[in-house]
């Protein structure tokens with residue numbers, strides 16, 4: 001994947017708004033053909049980063065290369081399609097006419113309008129006024145607008161935000177189609193399950209900093225041992241001294257991120273310490289937990 005040059009290369013990116021450090025030294029690479037999920041809680045700095053990438057605002061410091069050029073350069077914009085925050089369209093014009101205006105401005109052939117409407121599944125409603133569209137349809141029209149120039153790189157900021165479950169499903173399907181079509185997609189989301197379903201790789205941002213970057217498959221495949229034991233606190237400290245920093249407590253269970261083949265060894269350590277083990281099983285690790293651990297351990301590190 002990384003044999004060819006990355007389409008997006010961000011190094012040491014920082015953006016400050018007055019006293020607020022919105023983006024704090026972010027490094028990020030997006031390779032050709034991948035669907036990259038930029039994941040983080042609200043206010044983490046995702047939109048700010050994407051706005052810088054598309055040339056809407058300037059960074060405070062750091063370097064940003066997009067498609068071999070600088071953000072906002074004409075030849076870069078011509079090969080990039082983006083939807084940042086809610087797309088603005090004329091409410092009294094149809095979806096088709098809104099796209100026609102954009103196509104004229106971008107000097108895109110009119111035949112392309114029908115193609116993108118088809119891609120986002122809006123052909124049947126294309127002649128209706130934008131104001132009559134559901135939120136999901138409005139968002140899909142936004143994606144259609146982003147695709148007009150047949151871009152290599154598509155940047156979508158929270159594309160499913162505010163959509164109902166059916167709207168979310170349609171949008172996810174659309175993004176997966178874009179990805180399987182050879183386009184490179186960079187999307188932001190605060191929904192882990194969503195990134196898990198759509199993306200090849202995920203970068204997790206928290207309070208302006210990248211805290212982790214992983215292949216989604218690699219995260220999904222992680223196994224852990226779930227243990228119920230009494231007394232739980234003693235079990236926690238015994239395992240921590242035997243196995244290191246791989247033990248986490250969730251309510252009344254311990255989760256140990258080790259190869260499940262070590263279950264017997266873990267059991268022995270506990271029993272030898274006089275701890276009663278009532279349950280010990282292996283399970284696939286929920287990405288939710290990984291995310292929680294990564295974002296909260298960063299906050300703890302900040303405090304400590």
Ligand SMILES: Nc1ncnc2c1ncn2[C@@H]1O[C@H](COP(=O)(O)OP(=O)(O)OP(=O)(O)O)[C@@H](O)[C@H]1O
Pocket residue numbers: 017020021022023040041042043044045046047048049158190
């Ligand atoms: N124009 C601005 N002026 C001042 N502060 C800003 C501005 N834009 C963003 N911020 C602040 O920068 C931080 C990062 O915001 P940003 O919108 O990039 O986060 P986000 O991860 O996209 O979250 P959300 O999903 O809520 O938009 C927040 O603390 C936000 O309040």
